[in-house]
Amino acid sequence: MHNASSRRHFLQQSSLLSAGLATLGPAASLRAAKSPSEKVILGIIGCNGRGMAHISAYLSLPDTEIAYICDVDSRAVDKGIAAVAKKQSRKSQGVKDLRRILDDPAVDAVSIATPDHWHAPATILACAAGKHVYVEKPGSHNFRESELIVAAAHKHQRVVQMGNQRRSWPWVIEAIQALHDGELGKLFFARCWYTSHRGSIGHGKPAPVPAWLDYSLWQGPAPERPFRDNILHYNWHWFWHWGTGELGNNGVHSLDLARWGLGLDLPRRVTCGGNRYHFQDDQETPDTCVATFDFGDKAIVWEGQSCDPRGFEGAKVGATFYGEKGSLALADNASKIYDLNDKLVRELPGKHDDTASALTMRDYRSGWEPKV
Known part of the structure; x- marks a missing residue:
């Protein structure tokens, strides 16, 4: 504007x-x-x-x-x-x-x-x-x-x-229902994550606004900044001025699963640590981050790795829930329930669309x- x-x-x-x-x-x-x-x-x-x-x-x-x-x-x-x-x-x-x-x-x-x-x-x-x-x-x-x-x-x-959208996937709903039905007994902790393999965004240079872009409307309610050649169409995610980093970009999916599964609303305290470690470029948001959400009698830890695709449970996004009777690993490819001896109790294969x-x-x- x-x-x-x-x-x-x-x-x-x-x-x-x-x-x-x-x-x-x-x-x-x-x-x-x-x-x-x-x-x-x-x-x-x-x-x-x-x-x-x-x-x-x-x-x-x-x-x-x-x-x-x-x-x-x-x-x-x-x-x-x-x-x-x-x-x-x-x-x-x-x-x-x-x-x-x-x-x-x-x-x-x-x-x-x-x-x-x-x-x-x-x-x-x-x-x-x-x-x-x-x-x-x-x-x-x-x-x-x-x-x-x-x-x-x-x-x-x-x-x-x-x-x-994971709240609309039938097999995810079934897994969350298993938690709410008490298959793991009392729940007390969830670990969730997102991983990717992103490269450097480089150092942007001032550039003319392309003819196909209304940059004023794109900025909209945000205070104006000059156009640079490494902002659009995706790298804006990594500038606090417009984006919310990996936690806001993709971490919200697994964090939402964790809150949903544990039956939680708002935390009483949040701590977060991380930085831009992999590259020296214009990115402002962390590429490596660990956030802890304290709910009093329960807790959630979210881990984000933007530049290393190795995740957990064979998936790049997911959440693992821990209770008094065992654990449930909920990833994009399946959900698996384990007992306290780490023995697989049952598995729900996953298939999804939007x-x-x-x-x-x-x-x-x-x-x-x-x-x-």
């Missing part, structure tokens, strides 16, 4: 807009969210990376229609429109400003796959405009933004789902309501 507004100011303005529209009452907002057709009308906001996975998932559902493809990268818009055209008779409209989607009363819901610093502002504005929201992980750039999202969802009675998590934007029409 061309003005000097800070992220805090932008979010305050978004919250005020949300509060103002709430005076219309829940009935008005619910009517605005319903399209006259039997299909859920969608707008996809952000079409690089995860956004294309969103498009694919929604196109697999017969009762959804993608009306808009939005991205500040004109090449991504073209790619998204082309993907929709292969499976949907109605052509999607391409826009670069998400507000054009929010202005359309025919749109029921939006699916957000922007950089992290846009997640909260886009979600809050969408709720205020009467749209249901699926937003990629992490749900926000910081904790306070998450509180504002929850407040907006409550005020406007919108369904807001964050992209922890379609199930996309069903939320459809299910609200059938009268389903989220637990809040």
Whole structure:
């Protein structure tokens, strides 16, 4: 954005807009969210990376229609429109400003796959405009933004789902249910992890903004910084100004599994240590990190290795739970239950896709309501 507004100011303005529209009452907002057709009308906001996975998932559902493809990268818009055209008779409209989607009363819901610093502002504005929201992980750039999202969802009675899609995988649900049913007895600890094999991002240089990019809109609510040639489209993850590092990027998946399995809410204390060890470059976030979450009678440890792919349990992402009767190793390829003698008791093979998590934007029409 061309003005000097800070992220805090932008979010305050978004919250005020949300509060103002709430005076219309829940009935008005619910009517605005319903399209006259039997299909859920969608707008996809952000079409690089995860956004294309969103498009694919929604196109697999017969009762959804993608009306808009939005991205500040004109090449991504073209790619998204082309993907929709292969499976949907109605052509999607391409826009670069998400507000054009929010202005359309025919749109029921939006699916957000922007950089992290846009997640909260886009979600809050969408709720205020009467749209249901699926937003990629992490749900926000910081904790306070998450509180504002929850407040907006409550005020406007919108369904807001964050992209922890493992909660929709049947075999993961079965494994978590085994924990909750007491197969391990009392639970007291979980270790979770994410590993990858990322290279150096180098040292960026000032460069002209590419013709295909609206860099002002890309920065959005974040204070402006000059364009450099090693920011887009992925390396922004490793700058605190826009991203949240590996813990926010992928660690949230296994950390969510750990909290879910142990039945926990917020920790009373968090400690974290790590650094950028592997390369001397522009990256600000750690490539090696260990975080401990203290819940009093239970604890979680998350370990991240961005530059060494060797994980645990034969998987790059997962969580292992420990209880008085044994342990359960939950990874992306399977879950295994062991007794205290380290003997395998039973195994649940894993198979997953993202379609199930996309069903939320459809299910609200059938009268389903989220637990809040």
